[in-house]
Amino acid sequence: xxxxxxxxxxxxxxxxxxxxxxxxxxxxxxxxxxxxxxxxxxxxxxxxxxxxxxxxxxxxxxxxxxxxxxxxxxxxxxxxxxxxxxxxxxxxxxxxxxxxxxxxxxxxxxxxxxxxxxxxxxxxxxxxxxxxxxxxxxxxxxxxxxxxxxxxxxxxxxxxxxxxxxxxxxxxxxxxxxxxxxxxxxxxxxxxxxxxxxxxxxxxxxxxxxxxxxxxxxxxxxxxxxxxxxxxxxxxxxxxxxxxxxxxxxxxxxxxxxxxxxxxxxxxxxxxxxxxxxxxxxxxxxxxxxxxxxxxxxxxxxxxxxxxxxxxxxxxxxxxxxxxxxxxxxxxxxxxxx
Numbered sequence: 001x002x003x004x005x006x007x008x009x010x011x012x013x014x015x016x017x018x019x020x021x022x023x024x025x026x027x028x029x030x031x032x033x034x035x036x037x038x039x040x041x042x043x044x045x046x047x048x049x050x051x052x053x054x055x056x057x058x059x060x061x062x063x064x065x066x067x068x069x070x071x072x073x074x075x076x077x078x079x080x081x082x083x084x085x086x087x088x089x090x091x092x093x094x095x096x097x098x099x100x101x102x103x104x105x106x107x108x109x110x111x112x113x114x115x116x117x118x119x120x121x122x123x124x125x126x127x128x129x130x131x132x133x134x135x136x137x138x139x140x141x142x143x144x145x146x147x148x149x150x151x152x153x154x155x156x157x158x159x160x161x162x163x164x165x166x167x168x169x170x171x172x173x174x175x176x177x178x179x180x181x182x183x184x185x186x187x188x189x190x191x192x193x194x195x196x197x198x199x200x201x202x203x204x205x206x207x208x209x210x211x212x213x214x215x216x217x218x219x220x221x222x223x224x225x226x227x228x229x230x231x232x233x234x235x236x237x238x239x240x241x242x243x244x245x246x247x248x249x250x251x252x253x254x255x256x257x258x259x260x261x262x263x264x265x266x267x268x269x270x271x272x273x274x275x276x277x278x279x280x281x282x283x284x285x286x287x288x289x290x291x292x293x294x295x296x297x298x299x300x301x302x303x304x305x306x307x308x309x310x311x312x313x314x315x316x317x318x319x320x321x322x323x324x325x326x327x328x329x330x331x332x333x334x335x336x337x338x
Contacts, residue, residue: 062106262301
């Protein structure tokens with residue numbers, strides 16, 4: 001199968017592309033390799049992917065419509081999986097315009113080209129952040145998403161809406177993937193697990209927001225990859241009755257569906273930090289902070305729809321996932337004498 005993936009030098013994109021290449025798919029990667037975080041890490045991921053004969057790559061920004069058009073039209077993908085984005089809730093407070101450009105304009109370009117080349121299935125990464133201040137948990141795909149708490153979340157919800165409109169007008173089969181706090185090997189340096197690990201090893205303080213009274217649905221990268229891969233051939237069709245209509249998010253007017261991919265367990269941040277300390281055999285120097293702007297108290301996924309469609313439920317225990325990340329981190333950096 002010919003699969004075009006944006007964001008292959010990124011955390012999720014790299015792991016997904018590698019998994020699909022190992023299954024002998026033809027994968028074309030597209031990534032801007034920006035300096036939002038360590039470019040060396042992105043290049044290291046890309047170097048691994050380039051070892052596969054069925055991997056091709058173009059470096060380019062999502063906003064570069066001409067380059068994107070040339071690349072996609074030439075490759076003629078059957079599937080497009082759009083994972084590239086300007087990530088980070090907190091960074092969006094300081095640099096909101098960057099998010100409007102990459103996440104909305106860039107995603108629109110992908111949606112338009114998916115229609116142009118008539119892909120069999122367009123898959124777009126969204127985020128649990130779109131649930132915002134919704135106090136009902138666990139979050140279900142049909143729950144209210146009216147109260148976004150950050151610019152990042154707002155741009156993600158906007159792209160969901162644009163994708164639905166295109167799916168309605170042009171009947172492009174589209175699945176939106178709402179990811180919940182992804183972590184694991186080859187992760188992003190701006191995320192908690194990476195930052196905490198680095199600071200603990202270097203004897204520096206870690207900032208713990210809301211004094212650690214936060215809960216997250218930490219979802220291990222392998223579970224995310226398996227979930228996305230399992231959905232590739234689960235192409236949304238026009239609304240029809242099914243045995244799980246009550247929980248299905250399938251649009252009433254378009255071949256469009258939203259699916260949560262999360263671990264379905266709320267883990268207290270302080271327990272997550274303890275797991276890091278245990279894996280490193282070293283205590284953190286804790287700096288308790290107030291709640292940060294744009295943040296939410298809890299995330300928790302209802303994954304009944306994912307299970308109904310694929311038979312799969314993410315289930316990696318966070319302690320095991322943290323241990324695997326620490327093993328990768330120490331091997332990758334090789335500069336800590338423990």
